[in-house]
Amino acid sequence: GESVGLHLPTLSVQEGDNSIINCAYSNSASDYFIWYKQESGKGPQFIIDIRSNMDKRQGQRVTVLLNKTVKHLSLQIAATQPGDSAVYFCAENIPTSNYKLTFGKGTLLTVNP
């Protein structure tokens, strides 16, 4: 299918390595953040979320870190697998925007076997 990542930042890792995907968000008032994974030809899929009163949250093989001081969010994927290859988006929830999510541009992760 058509790629959504032609002009995106890219990250290429070896299978088994850890991956770190970064995101700078836009609004200091944002109170909720989500990472989505989008595979080619599919809709974005929820991975993990974090509220602004937390600095870190862990899921299965994934960890999200939030640094509100510099408005930075990161997604760490442990033991990256070929099935993790996708575009990853961060999204922020700005309370004054009536809860619509604002998405970043995305990062294309390629896992080499």
Add this chain to the structure above:
Amino acid sequence: DSGVTQTPKHLITATGQRVTLRCSPRSGDLSVYWYQQSLDQGLQFLIQYYNGEERAKGNILERFSAQQFPDLHSELNLSSLELGDSALYFCASSPRNSGGYTFGSGTRLTVV
């Protein structure tokens, strides 16, 4: 299967035409959001409905309109189509008037 159903999956139409995209939210979800995804613009918010009422509008063109019906399904109407309207259109739903959406698999619109 995310539980959010979008139809059709693919649509090819000519410039100047009008199309309707349909979305059925997850069971129990009251909010429906429409997003447009193009290669150079990323995911752009179009419009949100909550329990039948419009709640938020993004950079939605006047040629585009949407509604949410009593059974909570939603339709996005695109008229006077232009080549630049070619994109993926996603619908997402959430239980309340809040973030944390579940996305459908999208409708790929090609205007020729």
